Amino acid sequence: MTMKVTLNLNGKVVSADVEPRTLLVQLIRDHLGLTGTHVGCDTSQCGACVVHVNGQSVKSCSMLAVQAEGMVIKTIESLAATEVLHPMQQAFKDHHGLQCGFCTPGIIMSALNLVAINPSPSETEIREWLEGNLCRCTGYHNIVKAISAGAKAMKV
Ligand code: FES
Numbered sequence: 547m548t549m550k551v552t553l554n555l556n557g558k559v560v561s562a563d564v565e566p567r568t569l570l571v572q573l574i575r576d577h578l579g580l581t582g583t584h585v586g587c588d589t590s591q592c593g594a595c596v597v598h599v600n601g602q603s604v605k606s607c608s609m610l611a612v613q614a615e616g617m618v619i620k621t622i623e624s625l626a627a628t629e630v631l632h633p634m635q636q637a638f639k640d641h642h643g644l645q646c647g648f649c650t651p652g653i654i655m656s657a658l659n660l661v662a663i664n665p666s667p668s669e670t671e672i673r674e675w676l677e678g679n680l681c682r683c684t685g686y687h688n689i690v691k692a693i694s695a696g697a698k699a700m701k702v
């Protein structure tokens with residue numbers, strides 16, 4: 547059995563027929579072909595799959611695709627509308643906030659939700675906000691610096 551799900555993905559209304567058990571991250575990656583959202587675990591711990599659902603950062607492996615019916619979903623690809631990097635992406639590049647990059651899309655989407663709520667987060671606030679995002683490479687120090695710099699750049 548499949549069910550039709552229709553949602554707004556990065557500004558476009560899209561539909562797909564999915565099994566009821568299909569996760570939102572599977573819909574995004576496997577049905578709709580946007581592979582910037584990653585899957586790094588099967589326990590909803592890593593945060594590599596974070597997207598925005600109606601403006602809130604959500605682990606897209608922890609939600610069924612059919613629960614996203616009629617919702618506005620933004621993935622990391624939504625930041626790539628032009629050739630110019632988003633200020634948060636540029637900050638990650640400038641401050642070496644990534645190594646392998648596997649965690650980066652989820653961390654950037656989480657960071658953007660933080661900045662939307664708190665435009666000038668402290669280092670402590672950034673570290674607390676990232677508790678749901680794991681990075682196995684960087685040690686987090688440069689990620690925190692990048693988010694702080696990205697938040698400042700977004701205010702300009
Ligand atoms: S894939 Fe790890 S939290 Fe979603």
Ligand code: FES
Pocket residue numbers: 643644645646647648649650680681682683684
């Ligand atoms: S940069 Fe490799 S997991 Fe974060």
